[in-house]
Structures are given as C-alpha cells and as structure tokens.
Amino acid sequence: MSGVGGGIRFGVQRVSQAPLTLSLSKGAVAALAALALGAAPPMVGAGSEWTSPGGDAGKTHHSALTGINAKNVVALGLAWQAELGTARGMEATPVMVGGVLYTSGVAGRAYAFDAATGKQLWAFEPDVDMQLNRTACCDMVNRGVAVARGKVYVATLDGWLYALDAKTGAVVWKSDFIEDRKKGDNSTGAPEIAGDVVVIGMGGAEYDVRGYVTALDLETGKLRWRWHVVPKDPALGPQERPELEAALKTWDPKSRWDIGGGGAPWDAIVFDPETGYLLVGTGNGGPYATSKRSPAGGDNLYLGSLVALDPRTGRMVWHYQETPGDNWDFTSTQPLILTHLKVDGADRSVILHAPKNGFLYVIDRGTGKLLKANPLVRMNWAKGIDPATGRPILTPEESDYTAGPKIVFPATPGARNWHPASFDPATGLYYAAVLDLGNLIFMTPGQKPLKARGLNNDAALIFTTDVKDALGALPPPMADAVRALPAYAEALRDPGKAQIRAIEPLTGKTVWAADTAGWQDRAGVLTTASGLLIHGDVGGRLYVRDAKTGAVLKRIETGTPIMAAPMTYRVNGVQYVAVMAGWGGGGFPFVPRYSAAYDRGNLNRLLVFRLGGGKVKQPPLLPPLEVAPEPPAQAAGVTAETIARGQGLFFGNCAICHANRHRSITPDLRRMQPGTHEMFKQIVLEGALAPGGMPRWDDVLLPGDADAIHAYLIDQQVKTRADELAKQKAGKPLDGPSLTILSNY
Structure with a gap:
C-alpha cells in the first residue's frame, strides 16, 4: 500500500488514461499499476497480512x-x-x-x-x-x-x-x-x-x-x-x-x-x-x-x-x-x-x-x-x-x-x-x-x-x-x-x-x-x-x-x-x-x-x-427491568396543546436517537431520574452531556420548545409508569413489544 517515489504520478496518469490512449494487454496494465502505485497483490484474496478493511485490492473480504x-x-x-x-x-x-x-x-x-x-x-x-x-x-x-x-x-x-x-x-x-x-x-x-x-x-x-x-x-x-x-x-x-x-x-x-x-x-x-x-x-x-x-x-x-x-x-x-x-x-x-x-x-x-x-x-x-x-x-x-x-x-x-x-x-x-x-x-x-x-x-x-x-x-x-x-x-x-x-x-x-x-x-x-x-x-x-x-x-x-x-x-x-x-x-x-x-x-x-x-x-x-484458544467470557446479564420512576408534576400552565407540540418537536428532532424503548442503547426518556428532569434544559440547550454524545440544541430549539418536549416526556413517563405498575400487579413482564416506526417529517 505504500507508494514508490516519483513513479506514483506517472503510474496513475498512464494507467487511468490507458483505455483512451494506450494499447497494452490487460496483464501489462495491471503490472504497471501494481508497480507504480505500490498496490496490493492481484485480487485472489489477502495473504498473511490484511492490508485494508476489505483485505485485498479488490475488497473481496x-x-x-x-x-x-x-x-x-x-x-x-x-x-x-x-x-x-x-x-x-x-x-x-x-x-x-x-x-x-x-x-x-x-x-x-x-x-x-x-x-x-x-x-x-x-x-x-x-x-x-x-x-x-x-x-x-x-x-x-x-x-x-x-x-x-x-x-x-x-x-x-x-x-x-x-x-x-x-x-x-x-x-x-x-x-x-x-x-x-x-x-x-x-x-x-x-x-x-x-x-x-x-x-x-x-x-x-x-x-x-x-x-x-x-x-x-x-x-x-x-x-x-x-x-x-x-x-x-x-x-x-x-x-x-x-x-x-x-x-x-x-x-x-x-x-x-x-x-x-x-x-x-x-x-x-x-x-x-x-x-x-x-x-x-x-x-x-x-x-x-x-x-x-x-x-x-x-x-x-x-x-x-x-x-x-x-x-x-x-x-x-x-x-x-x-x-x-x-x-x-x-x-x-x-x-x-x-x-x-x-x-x-x-x-x-x-x-x-x-x-x-x-x-x-x-x-x-x-x-x-x-x-x-x-x-x-x-x-x-x-x-x-x-x-x-x-x-x-x-x-x-x-x-x-x-x-x-x-x-x-x-x-x-x-x-x-x-x-x-x-x-x-x-x-x-x-x-x-x-x-x-x-x-x-x-x-x-x-x-x-x-x-x-x-x-x-x-x-x-x-x-x-x-x-x-x-x-x-x-x-x-x-x-x-x-x-x-x-x-x-x-x-x-x-x-x-x-x-x-x-x-x-x-x-x-x-x-x-x-x-x-x-x-x-x-x-x-x-x-x-x-x-x-x-x-x-x-x-x-x-x-x-x-x-x-x-x-x-x-x-x-x-x-x-x-x-x-x-x-x-x-x-x-x-x-x-x-x-x-x-x-x-x-x-x-x-x-x-x-x-x-x-x-x-x-x-x-x-x-x-x-x-487452541479458550472460551469467551460473556458480559453479565443486565438486571431485571424496573418500573419507571415517578416523574415530577407538570409545570404550571402545561396544557394538552403543549404536550402535543412537544410530541411533534420530539419526533422531529429527538426520536431518531431516542427510541424510548426498553433496553435501547440510548436513554429511554420515559424513565428519567429526578436529577435528569432537573437538568433537562441544561442537557438539551447547553450540552451538559455533550462528552457522552448528547449535543446541544440551542441553535434549533428555543427554551419554550425544550419545555414542551419535557412536558411530553413527563406525560409519557406518567403513562409508562401506570402501565408497568399494572403489569407488575398482574405478574406480566414489563418489557412488552413495541413498533418500529420511523417518522422523519
């Protein structure tokens, strides 16, 4: 994969123009390219080394x-x-x-x-x-x-x-x-x-x-x-x-x-x-x-x-x-x-x-x-x-x-x-x-x-x-x-x-x-x-x-x-x-x-x-899912219209990463802890969790938008908690199935 001095420019120019100007056999063109560009061996598979993500020059894996x-x-x-x-x-x-x-x-x-x-x-x-x-x-x-x-x-x-x-x-x-x-x-x-x-x-x-x-x-x-x-x-x-x-x-x-x-x-x-x-x-x-x-x-x-x-x-x-x-x-x-x-x-x-x-x-x-x-x-x-x-x-x-x-x-x-x-x-x-x-x-x-x-x-x-x-x-x-x-x-x-x-x-x-x-x-x-x-x-x-x-x-x-x-x-x-x-x-x-x-x-x-290798140690099982914690009360002035607006903002900006599903690899925002609720605006608008991969959104969302999203998530958490308490009482598993719906408009 390394080059060969000044031959690199010459090799690329001549080989890339070959179909238009040269009359060389396919084998000669391949040999010229391989020599001039320091290319991988012919496309018959990788050898002892694996020199690119695809293995050989043809990416044949x-x-x-x-x-x-x-x-x-x-x-x-x-x-x-x-x-x-x-x-x-x-x-x-x-x-x-x-x-x-x-x-x-x-x-x-x-x-x-x-x-x-x-x-x-x-x-x-x-x-x-x-x-x-x-x-x-x-x-x-x-x-x-x-x-x-x-x-x-x-x-x-x-x-x-x-x-x-x-x-x-x-x-x-x-x-x-x-x-x-x-x-x-x-x-x-x-x-x-x-x-x-x-x-x-x-x-x-x-x-x-x-x-x-x-x-x-x-x-x-x-x-x-x-x-x-x-x-x-x-x-x-x-x-x-x-x-x-x-x-x-x-x-x-x-x-x-x-x-x-x-x-x-x-x-x-x-x-x-x-x-x-x-x-x-x-x-x-x-x-x-x-x-x-x-x-x-x-x-x-x-x-x-x-x-x-x-x-x-x-x-x-x-x-x-x-x-x-x-x-x-x-x-x-x-x-x-x-x-x-x-x-x-x-x-x-x-x-x-x-x-x-x-x-x-x-x-x-x-x-x-x-x-x-x-x-x-x-x-x-x-x-x-x-x-x-x-x-x-x-x-x-x-x-x-x-x-x-x-x-x-x-x-x-x-x-x-x-x-x-x-x-x-x-x-x-x-x-x-x-x-x-x-x-x-x-x-x-x-x-x-x-x-x-x-x-x-x-x-x-x-x-x-x-x-x-x-x-x-x-x-x-x-x-x-x-x-x-x-x-x-x-x-x-x-x-x-x-x-x-x-x-x-x-x-x-x-x-x-x-x-x-x-x-x-x-x-x-x-x-x-x-x-x-x-x-x-x-x-x-x-x-x-x-x-x-x-x-x-x-x-x-x-x-x-x-x-x-x-x-x-x-x-x-x-x-x-x-x-x-x-x-x-x-x-x-x-x-x-x-x-x-x-x-x-x-x-x-x-x-x-x-x-002759050994067994792979598997990560431990995750603890059983617990009932969603009780969320804070809605802020004064929150209405059904506020929650509906928050839902639209959530699906328009947040849902592509936050699926709000059990066992998601990103946080399920129906299960936020009290401290997360307290810092919601700082997380969303100021990037408080940016080092962990959560960017700030203050260039897109206004403070009132963040409040509306928060109101929607509190409403979701109330419903999730009630549903899971009912399941727990009935002896049913908490992690029921949910749909895969991507709404991006």
Whole structure:
C-alpha cells in the first residue's frame, strides 16, 4: 500500500488514461499499476497480512490462508480480546500490517495492538464536535482505517482526517475535509489510498448536504481535489466540472438547491489498480421524493450511481446510474467487490455490486458497461433492468408514494447495506447478508422550509413487519388506503426476513441461505481458501460455516452483538480471526429482543481467535427491568396543546436517537431520574452531556420548545409508569413489544 517515489504520478496518469490512449494487454496494465502505485497483490484474496478493511485490492473480504479449516475449526477459541470502553455501533474491519492490528471505533477513535499477543501499543481519541452527532442518522460508527507509508489514516465523525504515526499513534497531520460546516455533513467511512492521495467520503444525505468525495495529499493532508455528486444551484454560477454541467440537465431548474440534493458517498470507495480508477458509489436523494427534490423529474445525476474517477485529478471517466431519479433512499454506497469473471464467454474485469435497490449488478470496471443485473429480493419499484439501456423498468403504479401511501419493496434499509460481502474465486460465489423486507412510505403535502442541519427527507416509514399493528395509529382514510394496496396482502403473507446467502453473481440465484434471527440481524462475512465462511450475528454468536453448503461447523457464544465483517491474518505461523463486536448502525436505538445487547448490554470489544484458544467470557446479564420512576408534576400552565407540540418537536428532532424503548442503547426518556428532569434544559440547550454524545440544541430549539418536549416526556413517563405498575400487579413482564416506526417529517 505504500507508494514508490516519483513513479506514483506517472503510474496513475498512464494507467487511468490507458483505455483512451494506450494499447497494452490487460496483464501489462495491471503490472504497471501494481508497480507504480505500490498496490496490493492481484485480487485472489489477502495473504498473511490484511492490508485494508476489505483485505485485498479488490475488497473481496476473502483470504488465501488455509491454516484454519473444516477439520480443525472445532478447536477455534479466544486468543485475546480488547475492551474499548464504549457502547455504540462497531462496523470496522481491522487491518493487519507488519504484525500490528489496527482498527477504529466510535466516532473515529483508533487503536493499535500487537497482533499476536493483544498488547495495546497505542490508542487515539480525537476531540469530536458532538454537534455533528445530530446529523449522523445511523449512529457514531466508523468503518475502518487505511495504512500506508508508515501512517494510519482515520476519519472522525465531525469530518477531520487524521494521519497518525503507525508506531506511536502521534498525530502527523490533520485536515478538515468538510466543505461547509453550516451543513449537516459528517463522516463514518474508511479512507482509501489511491496513489499519492487518500480519499474520503461524507454522509448526511437525509439532512441538507450536497454530496462529495475529497482527496488529500498523503504526506501533507492538503486538499488535492474534490468531486461533487450533484450540481450546485445554477444561480451561483458555472459548475465546478464539465460532468456537473451535463448532470444539471437531468435536474429541474427549480430543484430544492437549498437542501443540497443529497448523494452523500459515505461508503463504497475503492481504488482499482488494474484500471487506475477510483470507483465510488453515491448516495440517495434529499428529500427522498423526486417530486419534492426535482419537481419536473429527471434522472438527477449522479444520485444512486457508480462513478469512475481519475485519482490524480478527480476527473470523471464513466458513470452508471443504478437508480435514476431515486425516490426511495436507494443508495449505491454498499460495498464494491472487484474481481474477474467469464461473462458470455469473455474474461472480464468486473465490479460486483448489490446496492439497496435489490439488484445484483456485474459491471465492467474499465467502461462502466452493465454486463448482468438480477434481482435478489422481492421488489415492486421496478420489474427488471432493460438490457439494452441498463435502466430499470419502473412500476410507478405500485411504488410512487407522492399521491398517497405505498408499500415498497425493498425497504429503505435496503436489500443490501453496509455489511461487507465476500467473493470466493474457488466457489465463484458471492456471499452476503440479504434483507427481504418492504416498508410503508408516505409523506405530507407541500414543500417544507429548509431545516438547517436537520432532517429534510420528508417521509414516514413503517416496516412491513409492523404495518398491520401500525394501522390503528394512522388516520382512518389512510389506513383504509393502505389495506387496499396490492402489496398489503403480500406484507401480511410474508413481512420479511434476513438471511446469509451464497449467490451466483451472473444469475442472482441463491445456492444456499441461512435464516437469521430477524430483519435487524445482519452482519459482514469472511471467506477463506480452506472453504470456510465466517460471520457473526446480533445474538452474540460467531459462526463458521462450510462455504459450499452453509452447514455450521463451529459456533462460539460471545455475549456481544457482532455486525462487522471478520478478517484473518497470520503471525509467526499462527492464523488468527479477528472481529469487532458491538450493536448499532441504522436504527441503533431499536435494540431487538434477539440481540445480545438486550440482555447483556453493549460492551464494545475486539475479539481475536485462534486454534487452541479458550472460551469467551460473556458480559453479565443486565438486571431485571424496573418500573419507571415517578416523574415530577407538570409545570404550571402545561396544557394538552403543549404536550402535543412537544410530541411533534420530539419526533422531529429527538426520536431518531431516542427510541424510548426498553433496553435501547440510548436513554429511554420515559424513565428519567429526578436529577435528569432537573437538568433537562441544561442537557438539551447547553450540552451538559455533550462528552457522552448528547449535543446541544440551542441553535434549533428555543427554551419554550425544550419545555414542551419535557412536558411530553413527563406525560409519557406518567403513562409508562401506570402501565408497568399494572403489569407488575398482574405478574406480566414489563418489557412488552413495541413498533418500529420511523417518522422523519
């Protein structure tokens, strides 16, 4: 991953231009790229070292190691563990270089351990502006580090990229890569090395952002280039790049430029050493509905797309839009895998990509040409891909919710999401967590004013697992309209499920599937050349399966949820398997009953296994739930109207983090203690708990707003306490089921 002096510029320039100006064999181009850029070995899996979160240059999450195999995996046990002192989502896959294991944690913390012994070599905890936590829709997560030239690169939640000394963890440089700090931009992704630049994306498409990727100089952190996903308001002058002038023609001139358009490329950034291109998957539109974002319609380039950029200049080489005019939060930011396949009799260098929209795409890396596209799950937003144009064949009568509520398959969590997939060249199969789920989606009429650094998606979502129970909470005319939808019967018949699947990439056919505990139970995967598939689950188990059949060969109880993808490496002849453990990510306040976090809390850990290792010590069981404490009396002058206003403010600003459910990993505000009630205004308006992740809201909420929210929460606590006292008297459990309803408008 390190560069080779002045050859870096030459290599990037020549390789990236090769499809246009050079006449070299594919092997010669690959060799030139690998030599000039110091790239990882060919895309056949990682070796003893695991040099990026994806393992090898193709991010295949596949290992060539065979020391742990079907015959001896029964002896797999814990080698060492590290407790990280946090309790949020763990999504990173560690990196191992030179006998040192590097990883990242909450909000961009970074760690280095001796890969064999587990001795902590250093830990880095950045100062993070917790105001940006307000725009992190899906937890304070981080997906990993990059290691190159003796440095570890990590991005923080608030949009600073740090270069740390790999030996000491000392800061070599830090760079602010946020374009406009008055917007809702944040960062949760892993940096990517591309020649002599390090590239990082950003998040926040549900807020008020205009998505972009940023390239910084590896040695100095200085800005080298920035590429925007969507055009800027044409009233502000010419676009930054010619491709944005072309994109502008696909947007309504009266688009909601004030909101930004979305498109945030928060993941799926991969440098391809064979073509010399930087490949980027882009995010969803904001607001969600095309009719509100771009009223006259249009493809809205480059939302929901894959783009190839020249890493030397940021110039776009090609693009392929997977979801034109995105209307459903169908991001294309899900992980890319680069490999080689024989397609229609020809050897092709391809991208395997399964975005949220439900299709598995096979795309030529050099040209962006669509080679294959097949559905993985139920869908009613489209009935296929036109092979001549590469465009989806839309079904607006089933999925256009702008004129009324619709049940859309797949749901906004996506058929695939951030959980890394793997490609095993021996089996030729693509392995991944797949979600077959829909959601009811509707919005309120009319355009809404901009909410600066606030949710601007203007949509309400109710998953098909909850639709039947939720109808009673909807206005009768809307509930009747939902019952009349053709997809309603389908939602009742099969609400949805998640599975680990082995899939033929050229056909989309599932070879085998293993059900998980529920729709929130999804995890990244690892395959090895010894025929193993390894993954965790949110119930706190690590599974080792036969990659050909899915049969379970080993199961290890850890007591901590596992969502991240495992990795494997070898030190001194010993093979290890490492995985980050901790519940979080999208919907993080909604801890399901089948999650280990529900019973044992959410102790964030790095777990490392080897043959001959011991048992994992599980966290203790949480104490039984107690009846909600008695809240203070309502303040003088509080009325039903005050409480109703507080409810609206709560769901508009607070509910995305505070689910108010039993065993949530964020505080259940129906159970506040007297001291919390006394400090409510200081917490909400002055940031009294900012060090713990609770930002201040005085730039959005007035003192009277905080009082109204407090009145609503006191009312909720009164009702919760009365309900639980009745349950206690009747001998019933206190933690009854509750709905997963996301109301973001």
